[in-house]
Amino acid sequence: MKKTTNLCRMLALAGTVLITATVGSAAVRAASSTGKPVQSDSSIPPFWGKFKDAVIRGDKAVVAGLSQFPISMPYGMPTVRTRAQLIKRYRDVFNHETNAAKCFATSRPETDPARPKEFTVACKNAAGDEVIIYLFRRVGKTWAFSGLDNLNE
DSSP states (O other), X not given: OHHHHHHHHHHHHHHHHHHHHXXXXXXXXXXXXXXXXXXXXXXXXXXXXXXXXXXXXXXXXXXXXXXXXXXXXOTTSOOBOSHHHHHHTHHHHHTSSSOHHHHHHHOOOEEETTEEEEEEEEEEOTTSOEEEEEEEEEETTEEEEEEEEETTO
């Protein structure tokens, strides 16, 4: 009887540990995939403030200065290879599928612990689906805009 009781206790403890680990892991995944901001790098907010303010003001030169080239684009759209191309194609990048200025006014960066050198900002398309993703990467000690994606394409 004593062996059975000890075995039951060990199984109960193992089950508790497994459940705790699973719930904890799920919470971390949920926090990074629910659309809630998860910021772990204190250098993101200052960069994001500068970038979003430049987009809201329509300051193409500042936006280009805060970007890393080439900038990847959604399927079917050519890559933005230079500063001059970004300035010329500014509407394609920030007003084609979404109104980035309006979106950026309220959006917050999202990070994924598995990708510490990246963060994203999601915006809604005309249908109201949050499928337009702006990608930012760490470049040296700062951040830069590096890509645009449409999850529907």
